[in-house]
Amino acid sequence: MGEKSIQKRKFILETARKVFVEKGFKKVTMKDIVEACDISRGGLYLYFDSTSQIFTEVMKLESEEADDVFSDSIAEDATAADILVLFLQEQKKELLRKKDTLTQAVYEFYFENQPGKKDNILKKQFDAAVKIIEKLIEAGVDNGEFYCEDCAGTARNIMFVVEGLKISAQTIGITADTVDREIVYILKSLGVEI
Amino acid sequence: MGEKSIQKRKFILETARKVFVEKGFKKVTMKDIVEACDISRGGLYLYFDSTSQIFTEVMKLESEEADDVFSDSIAEDATAADILVLFLQEQKKELLRKKDTLTQAVYEFYFENQPGKKDNILKKQFDAAVKIIEKLIEAGVDNGEFYCEDCAGTARNIMFVVEGLKISAQTIGITADTVDREIVYILKSLGVEI
Amino acid sequence: MGEKSIQKRKFILETARKVFVEKGFKKVTMKDIVEACDISRGGLYLYFDSTSQIFTEVMKLESEEADDVFSDSIAEDATAADILVLFLQEQKKELLRKKDTLTQAVYEFYFENQPGKKDNILKKQFDAAVKIIEKLIEAGVDNGEFYCEDCAGTARNIMFVVEGLKISAQTIGITADTVDREIVYILKSLGVEI
Amino acid sequence: MGEKSIQKRKFILETARKVFVEKGFKKVTMKDIVEACDISRGGLYLYFDSTSQIFTEVMKLESEEADDVFSDSIAEDATAADILVLFLQEQKKELLRKKDTLTQAVYEFYFENQPGKKDNILKKQFDAAVKIIEKLIEAGVDNGEFYCEDCAGTARNIMFVVEGLKISAQTIGITADTVDREIVYILKSLGVEI
DNA sequence: CATGAATGAGAGTTCATTCAT
DNA sequence: GATGAATGAACTCTCATTCAT
Numbered sequence: 001m002g003e004k005s006i007q008k009r010k011f012i013l014e015t016a017r018k019v020f021v022e023k024g025f026k027k028v029t030m031k032d033i034v035e036a037c038d039i040s041r042g043g044l045y046l047y048f049d050s051t052s053q054i055f056t057e058v059m060k061l062e063s064e065e066a067d068d069v070f071s072d073s074i075a076e077d078a079t080a081a082d083i084l085v086l087f088l089q090e091q092k093k094e095l096l097r098k099k100d101t102l103t104q105a106v107y108e109f110y111f112e113n114q115p116g117k118k119d120n121i122l123k124k125q126f127d128a129a130v131k132i133i134e135k136l137i138e139a140g141v142d143n144g145e146f147y148c149e150d151c152a153g154t155a156r157n158i159m160f161v162v163e164g165l166k167i168s169a170q171t172i173g174i175t176a177d178t179v180d181r182e183i184v185y186i187l188k189s190l191g192v193e194i
Numbered sequence: 195m196g197e198k199s200i201q202k203r204k205f206i207l208e209t210a211r212k213v214f215v216e217k218g219f220k221k222v223t224m225k226d227i228v229e230a231c232d233i234s235r236g237g238l239y240l241y242f243d244s245t246s247q248i249f250t251e252v253m254k255l256e257s258e259e260a261d262d263v264f265s266d267s268i269a270e271d272a273t274a275a276d277i278l279v280l281f282l283q284e285q286k287k288e289l290l291r292k293k294d295t296l297t298q299a300v301y302e303f304y305f306e307n308q309p310g311k312k313d314n315i316l317k318k319q320f321d322a323a324v325k326i327i328e329k330l331i332e333a334g335v336d337n338g339e340f341y342c343e344d345c346a347g348t349a350r351n352i353m354f355v356v357e358g359l360k361i362s363a364q365t366i367g368i369t370a371d372t373v374d375r376e377i378v379y380i381l382k383s384l385g386v387e388i
Numbered sequence: 389m390g391e392k393s394i395q396k397r398k399f400i401l402e403t404a405r406k407v408f409v410e411k412g413f414k415k416v417t418m419k420d421i422v423e424a425c426d427i428s429r430g431g432l433y434l435y436f437d438s439t440s441q442i443f444t445e446v447m448k449l450e451s452e453e454a455d456d457v458f459s460d461s462i463a464e465d466a467t468a469a470d471i472l473v474l475f476l477q478e479q480k481k482e483l484l485r486k487k488d489t490l491t492q493a494v495y496e497f498y499f500e501n502q503p504g505k506k507d508n509i510l511k512k513q514f515d516a517a518v519k520i521i522e523k524l525i526e527a528g529v530d531n532g533e534f535y536c537e538d539c540a541g542t543a544r545n546i547m548f549v550v551e552g553l554k555i556s557a558q559t560i561g562i563t564a565d566t567v568d569r570e571i572v573y574i575l576k577s578l579g580v581e582i
Numbered sequence: 583m584g585e586k587s588i589q590k591r592k593f594i595l596e597t598a599r600k601v602f603v604e605k606g607f608k609k610v611t612m613k614d615i616v617e618a619c620d621i622s623r624g625g626l627y628l629y630f631d632s633t634s635q636i637f638t639e640v641m642k643l644e645s646e647e648a649d650d651v652f653s654d655s656i657a658e659d660a661t662a663a664d665i666l667v668l669f670l671q672e673q674k675k676e677l678l679r680k681k682d683t684l685t686q687a688v689y690e691f692y693f694e695n696q697p698g699k700k701d702n703i704l705k706k707q708f709d710a711a712v713k714i715i716e717k718l719i720e721a722g723v724d725n726g727e728f729y730c731e732d733c734a735g736t737a738r739n740i741m742f743v744v745e746g747l748k749i750s751a752q753t754i755g756i757t758a759d760t761v762d763r764e765i766v767y768i769l770k771s772l773g774v775e776i
Numbered sequence: 777c778a779t780g781a782a783t784g785a786g787a788g789t790t791c792a793t794t795c796a797t
Numbered sequence: 798g799a800t801g802a803a804t805g806a807a808c809t810c811t812c813a814t815t816c817a818t
Contacts, residue, residue: 005802024305026220029787040804045789104305110365111218111298123366153379160358160376161351167361168354171304172317182354185347189383199777225812234779239814393781412693414608417808428783433810492693498753499606499686511754541767548746548764549739555749556742559692560705570742573735577771587798613791622800627793 009047012037017058021100025055025108055109059121062102080140081192084133088186091162092179095169104170126163130155137190147191158186203241206231211252215294219249219302249303253315256296274334275386278327282380285356286373289363298364320357324349331384341385352380397435400425405446409488413443413496443497447509450490468528469580472521476574479550480567483557492558514551518543525578535579546574591629594619599640603682607637607690637691641703644684662722663774666715670768673744674761677751686752708745712737719772729773740768 015037019028028051034044048054078086094101110122134155140146148154161182168174184194209231213222222245228238242248272280288295304316328349334340342348355376362368378388403425407416416439422432436442462471482489498510522543528534536542549570556562572582597619601610610633616626630636656665676683692704716737722728730736743764750756766776 008802026302027306030789031787041788042790042805043803046802050788107301107361107365108220108305111302112221114365114367120366126362126366150379153375156372157355157376157379160362161354162358163361164354164356164358167301167357168320171301171308172314172320173308178350181347182351185344185351223812224814235813236780236815237778240777244813396781414690415694418810419808429809430784430811431782434781438809495689495749495753496608496693499690500609502753502755508754514750514754538767541763544760545743545764545767548750549742550746551749552742552744552746555689555745556708559689559696560702560708561696566738569735570739573732573739584798611791612793623792624794624801625799628798632792 005047012039012044012047013054013058013061016054017062017102020055020058020105021102023105025051025105026112028055028105052109052113055105056121058102059106059109063121063125079145080136080143081145081187081190084136084140084190085183085187087133087136088162088183091165092176092183095166095174096176096179098169103166107167107170126159130159133158140190145192154190161186199241206233206238206241207248207252207255210248211256211296214249214252214299215296217299219245219299220306222249222299246303246307249299250315252296253300253303257315257319273339274330274337275339275381275384278330278334278384279377279381281327281330282356282377285359286370286377289360289368290370290373292363297360301361301364320353324353327352334384339386348384355380393435400427400432400435401442401446401449404442405450405490408443408446408493409490411493413439413493414500416443416493440497440501443493444509446490447494447497451509451513467533468524468531469533469575469578472524472528472578473571473575475521475524476550476571479553480564480571483554483562484564484567486557491554495555495558514547517550518547521546528578533580542578549574587629594621594626594629595636595640595643598636599644599684602637602640602687603684605687607633607687608694610637610687634691634695637687638703641684641688641691645703645707661727662718662725663727663769663772666718666722666772667765667769669715669718670744670765673747674758674765677748677756678758678761680751685748689749689752708741712741715740722772727774736772743768 012033016028016033019032019036023032030044030051031041033051033054034041037044048057095103106122110120114120130152134152137146137148137151137154141148141151165174165179165182187194206227210222210227213226213230217226224238224245225235227245227248228235231238242251289297300316304314308314324346328346331340331342331345331348335342335345359368359373359376381388400421404416404421407420407424411420418432418439419429421439421442422429425432436445462474466474483491494510498508502508518540522540525534525536525539525542529536529539553562553567553570575582594615598610598615601614601618605614612623612626612633615633615636616623619626630639656668660668677685688704692702696702712734716734719728719730719733719736723730723733747756747761747764769776
């Protein structure tokens with residue numbers, strides 16, 4: 001596969017991403033992607049075999065980029081609390097955008113695709129996030145910002161709240177206020193007064 | 195609509211429920227339901243117009259019955275903590291069953307159907323659950339079982355954790371242990387030592 | 389399936405037969421049959437799942453009818469030689485028609501479908517024909533019409549010649565003369581002078 | 583066309599042959615051949631326009647080589663009967679191999695390609711074989727090995743039996759025994775006792 | 777009320793064939 | 798000569814939905 005093909009491959013994934021953002025996962029057909037990319041039916045099949053394959057690749061790209069974005073926005077002299085708040089604000093922004101996210105598509109995808117936990121990207125991301133938050137809290141506890149008996153437990157709990165907020169945003173709908181209240185609740189439980 | 199019709203309607207809904215449990219929402223076709231009910235294609239259309247309509251009705255039935263079940267299992271002399279634990283255990287049982295629940299179908303349904311928050315059953319259920327838990331916590335605080343500064347906030351937080359666990363069960367998969375740890379975490383935050 | 393359905397089923401098979409006669413087996417698509425029958429795409433699928441299934445059923449019908457036709461044309465006072473000649477003439481007629489026969493389609497079908505010899509209709513027909521010819525020859529030997537040392541062997545040999553003529557008609561092309569010469573050759577080998 | 587081109591042409595034909603042996607004629611696509619040869623799609627079109635053309639050339643090669651093989655295996659002092667048996671054994675070997683032969687592909691090809699009998703290779707081969715067998719029988723008659731009234735007729739008959747066995751091998755399936763019985767039958771009819 | 781045959785739009789997929797490089 | 802990306806037609810199969818009975 002030449003350089004050009006790689007470009008086109010990437011173009012397809014980026015275009016497909018928009019389609020998934022707009023329609024979720026299940027409703028998207030190969031035809032939808034073909035039309036969005038303005039290529040021929042057969043052309044798409046040269047690169048990908050199914051919407052599942054395309055979606056998996058889109059997710060890979062997504063997670064690579066996501067890491068970068070987050071690391072980039074951490075200031076040099078940020079405190080643990082700063083970083084935690086930044087992380088939660090990031091989540092908030094994403095879940096409130098709602099109609100500009102892959103979230104729904106990701107959920108739909110995993111509803112029907114749960115290949116043994118081994119290559120479940122979502123699980124990896126979740127576990128990785130828990131680990132990062134745990135480290136963060138530990139650091140915060142060390143320098144007296146946070147108070148916390150069970151850092152691992154708290155980290156996990158925070159992530160389940162985040163997940164709860166995310167799915168709620170997609171189903172029952174939530175407001176910025178609701179998210180803020182949860183953020184405050186979390187910080188308070190860490191002994192941070194605002 | 196005669197008595198017989200009402201019976202048939204109910205029969206269809208109960209049978210359709212099984213189909214939704216098994217296949218989620220989106221994948222279910224009118225044909226699936228027709229076949230599961232062993233009625234004629236046209237026959238189904240006499241009662242319902244679409245899978246969405248059927249699913250909405252199934253959810254209504256579901257929520258009515260759910261309330262009953264929960265109230266029934268509360269002992270006369272139960273303490274607030276008992277009831278809260280009972281509620282959480284109930285949730286745990288449901289989310290671990292996973293392949294015997296409407297959960298996934300419900301999520302899928304709301305992914306594409308969010309009629310103004312007015313008649314969003316899911317939201318009503320969520321809000322109702324928050325209210326109940328709030329009352330429960332208040333009662334517990336009153337009789338010294340719980341310690342809690344912001345009962346409403348805690349109730350909301352608990353429900354978001356529950357939602358987080360539910361969606362995680364459907365996507366990344368979780369174990370009984372994970373749920374137990376969250377339950378313990380919640381109780382601890384209410385000052386209950388186990 | 390009601391009476392009407394049975395009629396339609398039969399209608400489809402008869403129409404499909406014409407298509408197979410014209411195009412062989414492999415080249416025929418469900419679409420071809422749909423168009424020949426002037427029914428809808430989905431309509432055909434109500435009755436049959438694939439061209440293979442349709443073809444199998446066409447062959448069944450065919451073999452039922454074939455038996456009848458042959459028995460009908462045997463005169464009361466026919467001699468063994470008469471009947472043998474009649475049989476061979478029947479084959480000749482069929483193989484010379486060529487473009488009005490299922491022969492080619494049958495061959496194509498068996499090229500890719502050889503389910504264990506159990507339900508190989510073609511084999512059954514072949515074996516049955518051998519048996520009949522054997523009986524015929526034995527009868528002829530008994531009444532002095534034929535001379536033959538190994539009736540079973542001769543019967544088998546005749547059928548292989550018939551098969552050879554049939555496939556040759558489809559591939560290299562043969563004339564009436566060629567067939568006649570073979571018929572004479574067969575009769576001579578049975579001691580019949582013409 | 584340079585030397586290199588000629589080599590490549592030959593390479594394609596030899597590779598394509600394997601594909602035809604494996605899949606017959608109709609099922610083979612240009613894509614199949616491209617992949618088997620591991621050349622580019624466009625590349626194949628530089629040499630050949632269609633599977634039909636390729637197949638025709640494959641058959642030409644085949645028939646040239648076949649002649650050589652047969653002549654080579656005839657011993658210096660072989661009798662007419664020896665040679666005839668050798669020929670029939672050769673046919674037997676080929677038709678029992680079945681899944682290692684072009685037979686099926688050849689039949690399929692002629693089912694849809696019968697360019698005026700002029701350049702029908704199959705017919706030429708058939709006629710040539712008849713001639714050879716005829717000469718052979720005549721030779722055998724001359725030196726007293728065979729008894730035969732109509733050498734040409736017998737030769738033709740033998741070839742039709744061979745054709746019958748070949749097509750039967752592809753459709754109803756036959757055993758080595760069946761072929762042996764036919765060989766014995768043929769020899770007996772020539773007055774050869776075994 | 778109930779049936780189930782019938783329709784036709786639309787999704788997935790594969791290939792022969794072309795053409796810019 | 799050779800490549801392989803690209804196209805678009807053609808085929809299979811499935812359903813929501815209608816309608817005569």
